[in-house]
Amino acid sequence: MAKDPETSNSTVPDTVTFALAQAHFLVGDISANTQKMRTLALEAREQGADVIVFPELALLGYPPQDLLLRPSLSGRVKSALASLSDIDDIVMIIGYPHVDHHGTFNSAAILYNGQQKGFYHKQSLPNYGVFDERRYFDKGRNQVLFDYKGITIGLLICEDLWQEAPMKALKEQGADMVVSLNASPFETDKQEARKAILAKRSREHQLPVLYVNAVGGQDDLVFDGGSLVVQADGSIAHEAPRFLNHLLLARLDVKARQFDTQAKAPLSLSAESEMYQALVVGLRDYVNHSGFGGVIVGLSGGIDSALTLCVAVDALGADKVYAVMMPYEYTSQISLEDAQAQARRLNVSYTVCPIFDAVEGIRHTLAPLFNESPADTTEENIQARARGVILMALSNKFGHLVITTGNKSELAVGYATLYGDMAGGFDVLKDVYKTQVYALANYRNRLEDTPVIPERVITRPPSAELRPDQKDQDSLPDYDVLDGILRLYIDEDLSYQDIVDKGFDAEMVAKTIKMVDNNEYKRLQSAIGTKISHRAFGRERRYPLVNKWSVKADV
Structure with a gap:
């Protein structure tokens, strides 16, 4: 003493x-x-x-x-x-x-x-x-x-x-x-x-x-x-x-x-407010302390990239944010209109860079190797990877950081393309479930008289737009159901049987858990992103890439 x-x-x-x-x-x-x-x-x-x-x-x-x-x-x-x-x-x-x-x-x-x-x-x-x-x-x-x-x-x-x-x-x-x-x-x-x-x-x-x-x-x-x-x-x-x-x-x-006691306590923050502030601070300090002059966002007209763009502008200022729309033949007119409207509303640099020639060039190169194989997700992934190449080329040329737009739900089940939409240096929404994306988008719109995210971006069914009339729910369960299962399995470490006992469909639970386990290799190669949950992907959730653990035996 x-x-x-x-x-x-x-x-x-x-x-x-x-x-x-x-x-x-x-x-x-x-x-x-x-x-x-x-x-x-x-x-x-x-x-x-x-x-x-x-x-x-x-x-x-x-x-x-x-x-x-x-x-x-x-x-x-x-x-x-x-x-x-x-x-x-x-x-x-x-x-x-x-x-x-x-x-x-x-x-x-x-x-x-x-x-x-x-x-x-x-x-x-x-x-x-x-x-x-x-x-x-x-x-x-x-x-x-x-x-x-x-x-x-x-x-x-x-x-x-x-x-x-x-x-x-x-x-x-x-x-x-x-x-x-x-x-x-x-x-x-x-x-x-x-x-x-x-x-x-x-x-x-x-x-x-x-x-x-x-x-x-x-x-x-x-x-x-x-x-x-x-x-x-x-x-x-x-x-x-x-x-x-x-x-x-x-x-x-x-x-x-x-x-003594303070005269006035600080304002308490809602769940959405504190999450949003954490995302803003996380991106701001990562970009600024890493020495990048700005960021590039692939703007698709969907809700994930729309929310990411808002966070980027709030974190860095509109003058340091560059939005790039990369349409293909499956990109809807609505997506083009909404992406442009949001970019104008937030006053960011906005460029349209069609990828048709890039995709067709790759497909032409691969045609002799595919030997009349029927089209499948390979062709869809070529579109995503063409966009990744463009964004990374812009990053190389101008020194800006590419920020990816994938959310936690997609990363959990592997609904993302390696070296495509996963290409980049920081993922703003990496620890944000899709249902939280909607909540945060609505929260950000409430902060201003004129919404910064067009309303139909929030209300229309989500789609990767990699094939005609594609919807996320063609491949995934409804996000309310999916996120419910993911929270129990990832955040709370519950077993297959425990999740089923909470009222979720057994087949859906088994399918979801299998997707999570099978896509660990993708997540290991993904960009870092701000932790906001109790169990974020990254340094606090470490699983072997190759293993034979059976979830159905995990009771």
């Missing part, structure tokens, strides 16, 4: 002001992250803060993955921490990777007036979902408390708060309050889950908690902020806005161990 030399033998103040630095810290950019910490610390000090708290691993960014294995990491971190030694008169609690002869730790450093007063190593290392911390970190063994201006402060890092033992130990050792550093990724309903666990822990131990969370996009993850200050009785004293950088100040009455 570290003693603050300024106050251990002096008069205890009436209040202590804490600043929660809810900000985006880019993975690997230690120099810029350190400069951002400096700027925020000085700003917080100017506003009267005594202590500023940064998110988990903010110095390096989260999740750093195998950057943690780089030999130069320790030296870079030590240099960065040393560069903050000239900041006086404010305590800085900084998330950073600690490397020494004992191992590598996910840690929090306590800096004050040029000296490191102590550090804490995270004890609970998550190894589920998107988390892989046991691959990189050693487990911390000890609780850490420090005294500052009459308050004994205990430190926790993210997962520590979700387990019972760490906070219980802090209480037993005399903590007056708890500070928790977090990099908690967004998923639907996550903020309510955070509030519930914070209220539970606070009430259990009668300790107020400061909870600071990161914000911004990192690859397929989005951190949604929503930092919290919770009273000892579990009630919320302060809540930071979601998805925004924000410096939140909270004042603690030292004697009463009670925080």
Whole structure:
């Protein structure tokens, strides 16, 4: 337990002001992250803060993955921490990777007036979902408390708060309050889950908690902020806005161990609103931090590409979005009209590039090899792949990122063409089921007096338009039914029999599960996309490509 030399033998103040630095810290950019910490610390000090708290691993960014294995990491971190030694008169609690002869730790450093007063190593290392911390970190063994201006402060890092033992130990050792550093990724309903666990822990131990969370996009993850200050009785004293950088100040009455309360809480977000914001932030930060000057969207006149175009414009601005319509003989006039109308409504660059000559050229080249074989999905896929070639050529020529438009339902069952409509660098809707696509499209239209997505794009039956009069439901069950099965199988890991017992047709369940299992190889080659669900395709759902697992035996 570290003693603050300024106050251990002096008069205890009436209040202590804490600043929660809810900000985006880019993975690997230690120099810029350190400069951002400096700027925020000085700003917080100017506003009267005594202590500023940064998110988990903010110095390096989260999740750093195998950057943690780089030999130069320790030296870079030590240099960065040393560069903050000239900041006086404010305590800085900084998330950073600690490397020494004992191992590598996910840690929090306590800096004050040029000296490191102590550090804490995270004890609970998550190894589920998107988390892989046991691959990189050693487990911390000890609780850490420090005294500052009459308050004994205990430190926790993210997962520590979700387990019972760490906070219980802090209480037993005399903590007056708890500070928790977090990099908690967004998923639907996550903020309510955070509030519930914070209220539970606070009430259990009668300790107020400061909870600071990161914000911004990192690859397929989005951190949604929503930092919290919770009273000892579990009630919320302060809540930071979601998805925004924000410096939140909270004042603690030292004697009463009670925080002041904010005058006005941020607006609560609906399910569609928070999902949409996550998609916007995820695309914005991926494109901007990757260095692309803009994005290209294959606009088909259908609802998936229409919603993707909206997200792209909201994320990057219309001047950085380029829409390309690539009609073929099966493309309906309605699709041409709706694509053009939406592009004009959103004021994006719009080009029509017919693919008839490209498709016919490929078919002519293949004709001797196909030897009068009857037409099948091969010919349909040639259309999709011709479009993929055009989009990627435009990307090569002009340096813009191709964003794909496939949704989670299609990826789940393989209703997508490798090297065709799957070609691109980022899939905005990768974790969005088709039924959610409709909900988000309606949500986005409600935000303005004039809809940005033409109404008939939403109301007409979905179609890939790769053959005459094609409808998605020619190959797939109704999306309400399909998504119901997919949610149970993918998100909840229910077995074939469990899903059937919930009232779904047995044959349809077996067919759907078979499609999901047979198309793992496609998903492995798909572009990354923003995670919004409990179980997104990608790093948190890993299945072997070749296996003989029988779903009907999975009871």
